[in-house]
Amino acid sequence: MLDWLSDNRAVIAAIIIPILVLAFVWSIYYGRKQDRLTDNDEVFGDPVRTKGGWYWAVCGVSSLFLIWFYFSWGVGRAYFPEAANNMCQVAKLEESVGPIKASLPIGSRYYKSTLLAGRNADQLDELQAQLASTPFTDAEKAELAELIDQTNTLIANSSDPANMSDATREELSGIAVQIIALSQFLDAGPVNMSPTPEALAQPKWGTTFTEIPILPRTEKGVLFDTAATQAAEISGAFNKIRNQSAANDSLIEDTQARIEALKEINESGDFDEATLAAREDYVKAVERIFRRLDDGLIFPAAALEEVNDAVAVLDASASSAQGSLRIADALFFPGPGIVKSATQCTEQGSARWLPKPTDVVATFGRLANPDLENGGGYRGFPLLWWDWVAVADVVAFFVPDWIADVWPGEYARHGSDGTIEPNFKDKLLAFATGDVNLGHFPMLDGHIWDSLFRVLVALGLGILLGVPLGLFMGVSKFFKSFFDPLIELYRPVPPLAWAPLILTIFGIQDDGKIFLLFMVAFAIMVISARTGASGVQLSKIRASHSLGATDRQIMWTVIFPNALPEILTGIRIAVGVCWGTLVAAEMLAGTTGIGFIENIARTVSDYELIWVTILIMGVLGLVFDLIMRWVIQKTIPWRGMG
């Protein structure tokens, strides 16, 4: 069932999207009608005007989902499920033609030859300018100046069409002819082409980690795939072409010999270290430029024009061969489209970091599946499930081992026959270390539960210890003045600043995180309970004194309930802060928890997983807050009415 849903996510999206559009349009229509009826009853600014309006919530949620579907290419995939595969084939052709285009002003401003000639000439000019201040003799300086001139001549010779060899000229023409033939092949369209069974058997777009199936699944795709293969061959041939003009041959040899001679003088001469370094650097710089000119990558501009025109024709053909695909691309695939890298086709633009809603649900489904053997859970741990927990382990957690140590008597010794007869002290030790069978009980388990458990335990401890202390601080000079500096010193430090220290001391497992969260919750609870306690009306205290209550009774029957609104608000704040701190702490260290999942997802750039964890945290935060709101509603209905 889950697999079937996962395989048909594009179809499911295709059903959901029209529903969202309908909801969006209907809510605007209905909302405008309703607002016309009700808004007339109240003047602008009356808070009553904000009451109700659930239809605008429908409008907001549906537009949010539509934007999400659109920018994640969810709409594109729903209605053009083969588009990505086709665009991938187009991208393959683009990738294959890439090396040729890199030499041409298509997609850039200049011929690569123009850039090379310009850059080398600039660098030579710079060297020429530096020459006067170099530690060479005058004779050497003259020699170097001549060398620089000669190298400049190399550039000039390469750029002159007259110096070009016929062989090179023919090779370039051949490339242009082949490109024109390729564009004619594209113009002819997919004749006698069909996708291979292997290609049709590929997993669908988005259902695996490779994202887009790479083998062509349609006739058009096969056309582009074949064209890409041919283009790759043409590119390979083009890359091998060099402009070795005969006019340069003797010049290159001469230059090389003179550079070698200079290098020899450097090596044999008796120069101090700094002078030698300066001389060597200069000669090396000249040689570097010379080597670049030696490999024949500068072509006369006129010689490349034919290829340039041919590539323009190919682009036009590729564009028209795409047909309707181009319109779909422009309308439903916002961003740069699909790019082919060495091994795979990837979505670029907003779809890269914004996974499709259906993919997020599918990823969540995969994580939520408690069947670990079949790919469920995350890192061998379910998202939220249950497991049997040994009672003995829980007991051992609370009973310290030293209880057995301090029990009178000695631990058992092995007898003369080598057997061990455990005495009571041994049994007590087994009990304290959890080495007994006391049965099992079912307990929640999984990443979400781990995170929740940490927050709840820390919050519980914070409330249990923080509220009484806060109440006493609200009524007692000693408690207030003694504890105020302690708490006020550690509280303003951001909890995450404590994290490295606390996690080092208490370990990266639950203990450290719980202690860190406890610190956060404790300070908040102390402060809120204290504020509540010190805000109690004097007349209420006096009334209960006059009614015969003792100090302790006043504490628990007047001061505590009176502080309850502040305490509950404190809990609500503490839950939020604890939750935020926990996720960050889990990112710092740990092996389980929601923050842990997100951190791992970040390191492998798994955007779907990142979004799943973000959404889980959002929903959990919302649930926490709704529970707290409900609790506040139920326990302190008198708030603001006393």
Add this chain to the structure above:
Amino acid sequence: MADLICENLNMTFTNPQTGGKVEALKDINFTLKKGELLSVLGPSGCGKTTLLNAIAGFVPPTGGHAKIGDKVIEGPGVERGMVFQQGALFEWLSVSRNVDYGLRMRGQDPAQNQKEVDKWLEIVGLQGFGDTPTYQLSGGMQQRVALARCLINEPDVILMDEPLGALDALTREKMQSLVLEIWKETGKTIMIITHSVEEALLLGERLFVMAPRPGRVHKEYNLPFAERGLKESLREIKKDPKFSEVREEILTMIWDMEEEIMGRA
């Protein structure tokens, strides 16, 4: 039940920063016999509330003492019930739990408590409101709960600190009748602080007019109106020329004090 006696009661407040001293009460002497109804009147700042707080035991006097019978007052106690201006009810408790608060704090049997609660709620006219949260009650009803909560403890003296000050005129008149009824039925000693001259005249069997700086009893009256209020309508009493005469006299007295203060300031 015993008399309430104040002997040379002094209260001096020292400002901890400036060291300046304010004599809030100076040499207060009076005896309030069992069953008497005393109202205390005076311009603001004359020490009415300080006197009440000293008798209630919330603040220890700096000189002299107050006694219930032979027992010197050294702190708050159940034999002196308090009713505050705003009721000072515990809004997290229902009406019944507010009323039996004192009984519960002393660990009395809950079933017995409920009977007492019902009895007192009926006396103050709140039968059937036992389970209502107090924050849903009107100001007058809240004050009735405060009365019942105080009376259920069977105090010797009931101390009321401007108990009807926050009520509207109509409710106030009803509550005045209720106070007189309770006084008659229970025979309690009652001391009422008020800033309404009419109320002081209507409720006070005895009436102290206090003067400020230092806080002292300026003049004492013995009045017949409280006794009459048990039989006649309060509105009829207000029309009595004698009532008007005393009212004008006291008003003039307080006006003069206020002007003297303003002049000095």
